[in-house]
Amino acid sequence: MKNATDIAAAVNAKISSASAELDKSLAVIAEKNGAINAFLFVDTDGAKSFASNVDERIAQGEKLPLAGVPIAIKDNLCQTGVPTTCSSKILADWRPPYTATVVERLIAAGAIPVGKTNLDEFAMGSSTETSAFGPTKNPLDLTRVPGGSSGGSAAAVAADMTPISLGSDTGGSIRQPAALCGLVGIKPTYGLVSRYGLIAFASSLDQVGPFAKTVADAALVLEVIAGHDPMDSTSLPEPAPSLVAHVNDGVAGKRVALVKELYEGADDEVVASVKAAVAALEAAGATIVELSIPELRLGLSAYYLIAPAEASSNLARYDGVRFGLREQAEDVNDMYEATRTAGFGAEVKRRIMLGTYALSAGYFDAYYGQALKVRTQMIKAFAKAYEQADMLIGATTPTVAFEFGSKTSNPMAMYLSDVFTIPTNLAGDAAVSVPFGTGENDLPIGVQILGPGRSEATLLAAARVLEIADGRA
Amino acid sequence: MTLPNGWEMVVGLEVHTELKTATKMFCGCANAFGSEPNTNICPVCLGLPGSLPVLNKMAVELAMAIGVALHCTIAPSTFHRKNYFYPDMPKDFQISQYDLPINSRGYLDLPDGSQISVERAHLEEDTGKSTHLGGTGRIHGADRSMVDYNRSGVPLVEIVSGPDIRSAAQARAYASELRGILIATGASDGRMEEGSMRFDANVSVRKSGEPFGTRCEIKNLNSLRSLQRAIDYEALRQIEVLEEGGSIRQETRHWDENRGETSTMRVKEEAEDYRYFREPDLVELSPDQAWQDRVRAALPPMPAARRSRLEELLGDPSDAQRDAIGTVVELDLDGFVISAAQAKADVAIALARSANEIAADIENVAKLSTEAFVATVLMEQKGELSATQAKKVLGVLLESGGDPSTIAKALGFEQMGADALGDLVAKCIEENPSEWQRYREGDDKLSQFFIGQIMKLTKGQANGKSVIAELQQRK
Numbered sequence: 001m002k003n004a005t006d007i008a009a010a011v012n013a014k015i016s017s018a019s020a021e022l023d024k025s026l027a028v029i030a031e032k033n034g035a036i037n038a039f040l041f042v043d044t045d046g047a048k049s050f051a052s053n054v055d056e057r058i059a060q061g062e063k064l065p066l067a068g069v070p071i072a073i074k075d076n077l078c079q080t081g082v083p084t085t086c087s088s089k090i091l092a093d094w095r096p097p098y099t100a101t102v103v104e105r106l107i108a109a110g111a112i113p114v115g116k117t118n119l120d121e122f123a124m125g126s127s128t129e130t131s132a133f134g135p136t137k138n139p140l141d142l143t144r145v146p147g148g149s150s151g152g153s154a155a156a157v158a159a160d161m162t163p164i165s166l167g168s169d170t171g172g173s174i175r176q177p178a179a180l181c182g183l184v185g186i187k188p189t190y191g192l193v194s195r196y197g198l199i200a201f202a203s204s205l206d207q208v209g210p211f212a213k214t215v216a217d218a219a220l221v222l223e224v225i226a227g228h229d230p231m232d233s234t235s236l237p238e239p240a241p242s243l244v245a246h247v248n249d250g251v252a253g254k255r256v257a258l259v260k261e262l263y264e265g266a267d268d269e270v271v272a273s274v275k276a277a278v279a280a281l282e283a284a285g286a287t288i289v290e291l292s293i294p295e296l297r298l299g300l301s302a303y304y305l306i307a308p309a310e311a312s313s314n315l316a317r318y319d320g321v322r323f324g325l326r327e328q329a330e331d332v333n334d335m336y337e338a339t340r341t342a343g344f345g346a347e348v349k350r351r352i353m354l355g356t357y358a359l360s361a362g363y364f365d366a367y368y369g370q371a372l373k374v375r376t377q378m379i380k381a382f383a384k385a386y387e388q389a390d391m392l393i394g395a396t397t398p399t400v401a402f403e404f405g406s407k408t409s410n411p412m413a414m415y416l417s418d419v420f421t422i423p424t425n426l427a428g429d430a431a432v433s434v435p436f437g438t439g440e441n442d443l444p445i446g447v448q449i450l451g452p453g454r455s456e457a458t459l460l461a462a463a464r465v466l467e468i469a470d471g472r473a
Numbered sequence: 474m475t476l477p478n479g480w481e482m483v484v485g486l487e488v489h490t491e492l493k494t495a496t497k498m499f500c501g502c503a504n505a506f507g508s509e510p511n512t513n514i515c516p517v518c519l520g521l522p523g524s525l526p527v528l529n530k531m532a533v534e535l536a537m538a539i540g541v542a543l544h545c546t547i548a549p550s551t552f553h554r555k556n557y558f559y560p561d562m563p564k565d566f567q568i569s570q571y572d573l574p575i576n577s578r579g580y581l582d583l584p585d586g587s588q589i590s591v592e593r594a595h596l597e598e599d600t601g602k603s604t605h606l607g608g609t610g611r612i613h614g615a616d617r618s619m620v621d622y623n624r625s626g627v628p629l630v631e632i633v634s635g636p637d638i639r640s641a642a643q644a645r646a647y648a649s650e651l652r653g654i655l656i657a658t659g660a661s662d663g664r665m666e667e668g669s670m671r672f673d674a675n676v677s678v679r680k681s682g683e684p685f686g687t688r689c690e691i692k693n694l695n696s697l698r699s700l701q702r703a704i705d706y707e708a709l710r711q712i713e714v715l716e717e718g719g720s721i722r723q724e725t726r727h728w729d730e731n732r733g734e735t736s737t738m739r740v741k742e743e744a745e746d747y748r749y750f751r752e753p754d755l756v757e758l759s760p761d762q763a764w765q766d767r768v769r770a771a772l773p774p775m776p777a778a779r780r781s782r783l784e785e786l787l788g789d790p791s792d793a794q795r796d797a798i799g800t801v802v803e804l805d806l807d808g809f810v811i812s813a814a815q816a817k818a819d820v821a822i823a824l825a826r827s828a829n830e831i832a833a834d835i836e837n838v839a840k841l842s843t844e845a846f847v848a849t850v851l852m853e854q855k856g857e858l859s860a861t862q863a864k865k866v867l868g869v870l871l872e873s874g875g876d877p878s879t880i881a882k883a884l885g886f887e888q889m890g891a892d893a894l895g896d897l898v899a900k901c902i903e904e905n906p907s908e909w910q911r912y913r914e915g916d917d918k919l920s921q922f923f924i925g926q927i928m929k930l931t932k933g934q935a936n937g938k939s940v941i942a943e944l945q946q947r948k
Contacts, residue, residue: 078523091522098516100523199522204753233527233755310753313556316565317520321620332612336558359556359748368750 004069004163004217008110011058011068018054018068022047022112025070029114029161036137038146038155040075041083042115050112057110064110065224071106072156072165075116076123077208078197079103082113086199087131088121090318090325090343100197101232102166102208102225109224114162117152121345122315123173123201125149126417129408130347138181140443144401147177147417150211154181157211164221165211170201171303172396172421174209175433179396179446182435183211184218184463187421189453190428191236193222194229200314202307203234205425214473215434215464219243222456241457249461252285255389256462261296262394262420262448269439270395277436277447278393280469281462289389295381298374299423304415305358305371306426311348312355318343350411375426382427386452391462395420396433396446420448430456434463436470474641474705478716481681482708483688484638484674486700488651489631490661491599491669492535498598498628499526499568506667510621518626520563525754532628533575535660536596537760537768539630540576542654542775543591549759550575550595552752557745560612561601561620569597569631571749575758581634581654582777583646584799590635601625630660636675636685641704645697648672653776653803665696672700676707678715686711687721691728691735703728707735776802783807786820794821797828804838806831812843818850822863826850830867837871845870849877856936862886886934894927894935898943901926913948920944 002010010016026044033039047070054068073079076086078096085091103113120130128136128151138146139159146155150167154177157165167174169187178185186209193208200206210221220243227240256278263274282288320326320339327338344352358367385392397417407414424431430453433446447466451459467473476482494504500517516524540547553571574595581589602624607616632651638644652670655661663670672695677688691707694700706728711721726735774782783798784790790798801807806827813823826846831838849870853863858881869880901923902909912919920941927935 076523084522086522094522096516096521096523098521098524196525197523200754202753231527232525234753309750313554313566313748313750316556316558317522317563319558319560319565321560322519322563323521331614332560332618333558356748359750361746361748364748364750 002163003214004066004212005214005220007069007163008065008067008220011054011110012063014058016068018051018058018110018112019048021068022051022070022114025114025162028159032139032159032161035142036139036155036159037134038117038136038152038159038161039072039115040085040087040118040133040152043082043113046082047112047114050107054110054112065220066106066109066111069111069164070114070162071111071221072115072117072153072162073103073113074119074150074153074165074167076119076168076199076201077103077166078199079113079116082116084116084199085133086122087119087128087133088343088345088348089132090339092132092325094324096197098197101194101229103197105225106166111224117150117156117165119152120149121348122199122311123149123168123170124311124347124351126172126176126414127402127404127407128152129404130345132345135404138401140182141401141441144403144443145180147180147397147401149173149177151177153211154178154183154185157181157183157213163213164217166208166221166225167211168198168201168206168208169421169425170205170207170307171425172418174211175396175421175431175446175448176418178211178433179435179444179448180401182444183213184215184435184467185209185211185433186218186222186456186460187424187431188222188226188456189236189430191234192226192430192454192456194225194232194235196229196231200310202310203314204310205303205307207425215460215467216244216247218432219247219460236454238454241454243457243460246457247460247464249457250284251281251462251465254286254391254458254462255289256281256286257289257291257385257389257392259296259385259392259394260290260292261294262392262450265419266395266398267400267439270398270400270445273437273439273445274393274395274447277466277469280436280466281393284465284469286462291385291388291392293381293385295374295377296423299378299426300415300419302371302374302378302426303418303422304354305367306375308351308355309358309368310355312352312359315344315348315352347411378423378426379428382423382429382452390451390458391455392450394448394450396448397421400439400441400443400445424450429453430459432456432459432463434466435472436466476678476708476712478712479680480678480708480712481639482641482704483636483677483679483685484641484644484704485636486634486638486644486647487631487673487675488648489629489671489673490655490663492532492628492630492660493662494529494531494535494628496529496531497626498529498532498596499626502626504627505623506664506669508623510619510623513623514625518563519622520565526568526752528755528758529628532596533758533760534768535628535658536575536594536630537765538658538772539594539632539655539660540579541765541769541772542658543576543579543581543594543632545576545579545591545594547576547760547765549573549757551757552596552755553749554752556748559600560618561603561622561625563601563622563625567598567600568752568755570595575760581647581650583643583650584777584780584795585646587643589637589647592633592635594630594632597629597631599624599627599629641701641708644674644704645701648697648700649803650776657773657775668695671695674700674704674707676704676711677721678708678711686715687723689721689724689726689735691726692738694728699728699730702733703735706733710735779807783810783824786810786814787824794824797824800828800832804832804835806838809843809846813847813850816847816851818847819854822853823847823850826863826867830864831871834868834871840872840874841867841870842874845875845877852877852881856939857881858886859934859936861933894939895943897927897930897935898923898940898947901930902947912944
């Protein structure tokens with residue numbers, strides 16, 4: 001399949017049409033989704049109607065940045081009338097009456113939302129194995145996980161079902177599956193992309209971002225979805241930054257810091273890729289320094305208090321009263337209990353309990369309060385690092401894609417697969433995962449480039465240097 | 474009510490008031506009372522997955538207006554989530570303010586000169602409204618429950634007083650004065666019957682001078698009468714328990730208006746842990762000085778200042794006049810009195826006519842122009858109308874508006890010239906020589922006799938003061 005930039009160019013030039021591109025995408029989905037389970041729902045009729053609408057707009061002379069580009073949407077983003085389940089039984093039959101700002105912006109830009117992709121239930125997981133609707137397979141090796149939580153969105157692109165997709169990243173849920181599926185994934189600066197219509201997991205950490213096969217495509221999608229949204233109070237006031245125009249800016253004169261805490265403990269082949277990436281950046285004119293930021297080691301612990309605490313509150317509304325699953329019972333309290341017992345899976349329950357505990361009177365200061373202090377320390381530590389470097393570099397994940405079931409019995413082992421990605425979410429900064437080199441069984445390795453708030457253009461330019469050095473484009 | 478045996482009550486009030494904004498606190502839905510159930514709703518106030526709150530600027534402005542009127546400090550504030558499950562609360566948490574409220578440390582002056590401290594006045598969102606049918610009629614054990622989310626997300630300000638109130642009557646005076654302030658600021662319509670103002674009362678008792686006793690909180694009182702009755706009942710209940718050697722359990726109590734009793738809702742041990750934490754979907758609220766100054770400048774005079782103004786106009790008001798001033802300000806009629814004063818009319822007459830005749834027909838006040846009112850007072854003052862006639866003219870003005878002198882004519886209240894009145898008075902003196910003699914010898918009470926006679930002869934159209942003047946001339 002062609003990339004998004006090329007499809008949009010062809011549709012804008014009337015060489016191709018949105019409807020034709022959609023047909024190709026639907027054909028691949030029909031062929032592969034049975035084995036991969038990337039999509040939970042394919043909105044064939046809706047997508048066809050969007051496509052003919054785009055073709056009409058093009059016929060009337062409009063030029064659209066994502067003209068006729070099929071896109072897969074993670075199933076925690078609302079779209080009017082389209083099932084939006086968060087891969088949970090509790091929302092199995094829910095169809096929202098409104099559309100998320102990011103999806104509206106994609107549609108306005110000419111993209112064709114083709115359906116909703118699988119995720120770990122409520123985005124809580126790193127493998128899609130906690131989905132109530134079965135795991136997604138990694139298209140590069142069907143015995144392995146695609147990563148998570150945005151595993152369905154990553155697999156959709158890796159399997160050429162759509163050239164681009166949207167995920168959400170709370171602790172690594174875009175970057176980790178991007179790394180495991182050999183894609184470019186961006187966790188934008190907190191507030192750069194609207195969260196209106198993104199079903200909350202941990203509100204202070206969640207951010208929507210793109211998956212793509214190329215850096216330019218990822219930049220294009222982010223440019224479309226970014227920018228202030230009056231419906232989201234935490235949205236940054238500025239309009240979308242210019243990204244596509246800067247993709248080929250290179251890294252000459254940039255200071256890149258290799259951060260020990262962002263690769264130590266990773267598999268040797270992963271470390272080797274990170275070091276090779278550093279060399280490639282240096283060869284392209286960057287100055288390299290080595291840094292240690294010890295505070296980053298506290299990220300995982302702080303994250304597993306803050307994210308569950310917010311989740312325990314965000315997920316309270318799934319109570320059987322207004323929408324979603326309702327289990328009948330004699331009394332309202334029994335109904336709540338029966339509904340939530342039947343509707344939530346084990347991982348979601350585990351995190352609700354963790355979070356409820358962390359916020360409880362008598363424990364708040366020791367757990368949630370302490371985690372907030374760690375978070376403040378982490379923000380300061382990053383800020384200090386960014387006085388010495390324009391960007392930081394490390395691994396995205398400690399390993400390549402792992403096999404199904406290898407970590408499901410040990411939550412801590414699963415949580416550790418996000419150890420390098422979590423700090424960026426706590427700081428509210430930006431980070432990109434870009435494929436660089438391969439490891440065991442020729443599986444892709446992701447290198448992570450991190451930067452301060454609103455540094456996406458710089459990070460994408462660096463990712464582009466690595467993309468070229470890796471022989472990908 | 475005086476408490477027995479040297480007991481004293483200690484009361485603090487929490488007053489919830491709905492703000493009179495056009496839209497809800499965090500979304501664009503109409504903030505309207507009385508619409509069809511579940512018609513003013515959207516993804517945000519229904520708490521649908523993925524929805525986010527955006528703070529209503531007008532709600533902030535009205536909250537600041539309340540803060541200014543209550544002499545509070547306005548400071549940068551934050552929102553928290555108060556987490557608990559209830560079907561009429563769509564997100565199963567309420568967005569409220571916790572450790573950093575927008576307004577803190579103010580006070581309220583009562584008409585009797587006492588001052589009640591205000592600890593805070595913070596912003597929060599209202600819940601929906603549940604109706605439980607059949608069975609127990611409460612959420613547990615009803616046959617069915619229905620929820621109307623029109624009220625969900627309506628902006629509220631909760632005003633928390635210090636434990637400064639010492640009687641139920643004072644609590645009532647505080648609530649009433651606060652209501653006047655809320656109406657004056659434009660923050661609330663003060664309609665208690667629509668639930669736009671609701672009270673929780675914290676009540677404890679102690680012997681004078683001793684430390685505070687254990688308090689009980691009476692929830693959801695929705696009229697001034699209930700507030701006063703419930704507090705009196707609760708204080709006496711606590712005294713009875715203590716005098717019988719018992720102790721007070723800290724608990725939340727429910728007021729039963731029909732039975733006139735409070736009863737236990739839940740004891741402290743059952744109190745929920747609300748797991749407050751910063752609302753991550755909202756940012757800090759820091760109204761800049763310029764915004765605060767604009768709100769301050771736009772604020773009309775508060776009831777206390779308006780009462781003072783009328784007191785100054787009257788000079789040294791009697792107790793009855795103070796009551797009348799209270800009524801006039803409460804009903805927003807002080808403009809009539811001030812206009813009369815500006816036209817050099819008699820302030821005492823204007824106050825009396827406002828507090829009595831206009832107040833009695835308050836729903837028609839819009840028909841009465843200030844000019845017509847002032848003209849009527851001036852006619853009464855000059856003796857062109859008797860008090861009785863002036864009241865009747867006002868009655869007609871309130872009923873249908875118009876010009877007072879035309880109305881007076883139509884009612885047959887012909888102006889009685891001094892000559893005609895003089896003749897009548899002379900005639901009356903002639904016919905009642907012994908009364909006249911006693912009056913001349915200093916029995917002033919007999920002036921009333923002559924006024925009565927003249928009134929009879931004139932069918933009430935004479936002016937009492939003019940009659941006395943005529944009598945004086947003839948002494």
